Amino acid sequence: MRAPETILPLRAEGLGFAANGVAILRDVSLTIEAGDPTLIIGPNGAGKSVLLRLLHGLLAPSAGRIAWAGAAGDPARGQAMVFQRPVLLRRSVLGNALYPLRLAGLARAERARRAREALALVGLDALADRPARRLSGGEQQRLALARAAALHPEVLFLDEPCASLDPAATRAVEEIVATLVRRGTKLVMTTHDLGQARRLAGEVVFLHRGRVLEQAPAGRFFAAPATPEAAAFLRGELVW
Ligand SMILES: Nc1ncnc2c1ncn2[C@@H]1O[C@H](COP(=O)(O)OP(=O)(O)OP(=O)(O)O)[C@@H](O)[C@H]1O
Numbered sequence: 001m002r003a004p005e006t007i008l009p010l011r012a013e014g015l016g017f018a019a020n021g022v023a024i025l026r027d028v029s030l031t032i033e034a035g036d037p038t039l040i041i042g043p044n045g046a047g048k049s050v051l052l053r054l055l056h057g058l059l060a061p062s063a064g065r066i067a068w069a070g071a072a073g074d075p076a077r078g079q080a081m082v083f084q085r086p087v088l089l090r091r092s093v094l095g096n097a098l099y100p101l102r103l104a105g106l107a108r109a110e111r112a113r114r115a116r117e118a119l120a121l122v123g124l125d126a127l128a129d130r131p132a133r134r135l136s137g138g139e140q141q142r143l144a145l146a147r148a149a150a151l152h153p154e155v156l157f158l159d160e161p162c163a164s165l166d167p168a169a170t171r172a173v174e175e176i177v178a179t180l181v182r183r184g185t186k187l188v189m190t191t192h193d194l195g196q197a198r199r200l201a202g203e204v205v206f207l208h209r210g211r212v213l214e215q216a217p218a219g220r221f222f223a224a225p226a227t228p229e230a231a232a233f234l235r236g237e238l239v240w
Pocket residue numbers: 019020024042043044045046047048049050051192
């Protein structure tokens with residue numbers, strides 16, 4: 001069930017991030033609205049992961065600000081994140097799905113219901129009692145998705161969730177993600193896989209050397225990128 005008060009749009013204004021005196025993100029301003037998935041793409045080292053971590057609140061910006069709507073609520077409650085390499089607890093598959101629900105303060109019966117529902121969503125219900133760390137890479141990533149989905153976030157951040165998966169496992173993750181999108185979850189995702197970006201994106205944020213060069217509807221971005229850097233990236237000619 002969606003919280004009655006939306007936390008979107010999410011606005012970043014003049015966002016900067018520097019580490020050890022090196023600017024990694026510079027003057028990033030963008031608005032993320034409810035609706036179709038936002039895919040953040042760009043060459044290796046462009047700052048995609050750093051941007052996602054800033055938006056999620058895992059990193060603090062060195063400059064600028066991030067503002068969620070629905071200030072009355074706690075934005076942390078409306079969003080969840082899945083990482084490239086999931087960190088699973090040394091407990092069962094079900095135990096992993098239950099854990100964040102307990103942290104969120106949900107009642108026992110509701111925790112059990114949501115965890116079971118999320119495991120069914122990702123096709124892991126039959127493996128509920130297995131030790132999570134013995135799952136395959138693809139299964140572990142599906143469990144990480146279940147763990148996040150069980151929180152019923154309005155916004156789900158995914159950082160290269162398929163980077164270490166084979167094509168079949170990648171397809172499975174994409175199907176789960178598509179189901180979440182159909183259910184109304186706003187997806188904000190980084191990927192280096194242009195095919196995946198084309199399959200999933202409603203809009204594209206193109207990042208290059210720490211700056212947002214384009215934010216555009218996916219159809220327009222892929223058909224007619226507005227900057228020479230994006231055009232070169234789409235041709236496979238921009239490596240940094
Ligand atoms: N906490 C940090 N401290 C110092 N440097 C960092 C930190 N996080 C990221 N970087 C550097 O910032 C740059 C951008 O990193 P980031 O991981 O965001 O890029 P990316 O676009 O996600 O790249 P990739 O596609 O290779 O994952 C890189 O040069 C990286 O080494």
